[in-house]
Ligand code: SF4
Ligand code: SF4
């Protein structure tokens with residue numbers, strides 16, 4: 136399937152391994168990525184906080200660019216925060232034709248126009264809803280047996296449920312667990328899976344921010360996790376990049392690796408940890424690399 | 436009539452015993468509420484079970500509890516739906532009922548609302564201070580501004596949002612969602628005389644409006660669609676854009692820095708964001724003492740990131756940018772939208788779906804391209 140691909144800013148900035156891993160994994164799943172390299176930042180909810188109309192216009196521009204991609208079935212993102220921030224803007228744009236007209240007028244200077252009803256799905260949703268868990272299972276080359284993985288969603292992709300269309304028949308807030316299982320891994324149940332990583336207030340209340348990250352990492356460790364997996368690069372920043380600082384705040388050694396979702400998928404599809412950029416993490420994913428070495432060795 | 440199993444969290448601090456779970460089966464029609472299940476236990480098997488309730492119709496706000504880990508009103512949650520939810524999350528259809536979080540338990544499902552919730556409500560001066568001079572007859576105000584605050588007036592003080600607020604969990608001193616929503620109710624009221632002072636107070640308190648971590652828990656929890664987080668964002672917007680208040684948490688600087696960086700780069704330039712948030716909104720921001728202090732304390736993480744080739748030094752300094760044509764388009768959007776702004780709120784176009792509702796154009800034909808597609812999985 137062909138998708139209009141929005142990588143977001145952070146995946147091309149501070150977590151380049153995410154963008155790289157996605158590019159490696161997509162072909163293995165027959166996803167053709169048409170990158171929206173002209174699109175702008177989603178505003179991470181902060182622009183909307185500053186000026187709602189500005190955020191709505193900027194994202195309408197991205198949506199309009201996505202709708203221009205010929206043959207694309209949908210728009211795909213790889214960031215929980217992009218998903219949430221964009222869904223919020225889309226909710227307003229789709230709700231009122233008058234408002235949409237108003238925003239489209241601003242876009243008309245560039246010859247762009249957003250039409251109601253774009254489908255914008257995070258890679259996680261694409262995995263479950265478009266590719267399907269059975270198909271995913273069928274493509275697994277190296278099942279993640281004995282790898283204990285704690286899911287970490289990121290607030291923006293699980294709340295509010297109505298906006299994100301999380302329903303009984305579409306349990307998007309359980310997909311990480313389903314994917315980990317489909318890849319052959321063991322799901323770790325711990326308190327922090329759907330809590331906040333703390334990133335949004337890292338510049339405003341650093342202690343409280345890092346206490347959140349540190350607490351969830353500690354809870355996952357106590358539940359015996361080998362690693363966490365997240366569809367959100369901003370969560371990755373607070374959980375991985377800031378983990379050494381979080382250790383100081385919660386007063387314990389952590390050292391828990393945090394993987395991006397495409398990295399975990401890539402691992403099961405047979406790619407090596409280095410190919411997936413795991414050498415670039417601040418917390419070296421030693422448990423994961425050891426696991427992968429052991430699996431490769433036992434297969435040889 | 437069907438049977439439902441409730442797993443209730445029991446605790447009596449006076450007994451000296453630790454909290455424990457207790458399972459009971461009730462029989463009810465599935466459209467009955469979880470509260471009725473709890474009351475059936477109380478009536479038929481254990482009169483000592485503590486629960487607070489009154490109206491049984493989602494009006495009084497007294498029956499807030501956590502059901503299957505989610506805060507809400509026991510009287511507004513169908514027992515059948517709760518059972519299905521429990522199945523969906525792998526708890527086998529057993530409905531878990533616990534007291535609200537972030538507040539001390541008095542007994543079983545009853546929490547001490549005075550110790551937390553009401554104290555915080557008091558903190559925000561929860562009453563109108565009439566604009567001077569008081570008119571001889573009534574205050575005449577625009578209809579829209581009263582409509583605008585109806586959303587926060589819908590609050591029934593149930594504490595469901597307080598229960599799961601993740602900032603409060605990490606920082607119990609945070610004023611919190613219910614109280615800040617209440618604060619907006621008066622900041623947004625044109626009859627109030629203390630708008631600026633209220634905003635100043637909430638911005639200068641480091642545990643005020645800029646201590647919210649944007650987790651949407653309160654939005655999800657609220658049985659009355661008050662959208663506390665949305666109200667907090669509006670308080671921030673009015674404090675910074677209209678009242679020119681600089682807060683104690685670098686919140687306004689952070690917001691301004693992010694907004695300017697996206698105007699100038701089209702994409703987020705993370706390496707500039709941090710120093711600018713602390714130091715001031717220009718490239719020189721990083722030389723400000725506050726920024727230097729901050730950068731120094733983050734140094735271990737940054738050095739590691741560069742060493743691991745996560746971030747290249749070039750990227751850290753220069754960031755990434757959109758192509759010139761697109762950058763021009765982004766700037767034009769900023770000029771168009773922001774240029775229209777003046778210190779008056781009414782010039783900001785804010786669509787509040789709680790008030791305007793949705794169009795009925797739900798069945799417009801789907802457009803070409805990345806169009807809405809039926810689920811194929
Ligand atoms: S969005 Fe803010 S106020 Fe609401 S629950 Fe989360 S941290 Fe608390
Ligand atoms: S804002 Fe909503 S959840 Fe919070 S106390 Fe009021 S009614 Fe309850």
Ligand code: FES
Pocket residue numbers: 487488489490491492493494495496497498499508509510511
């Ligand atoms: S009993 Fe009054 S709100 Fe539930």
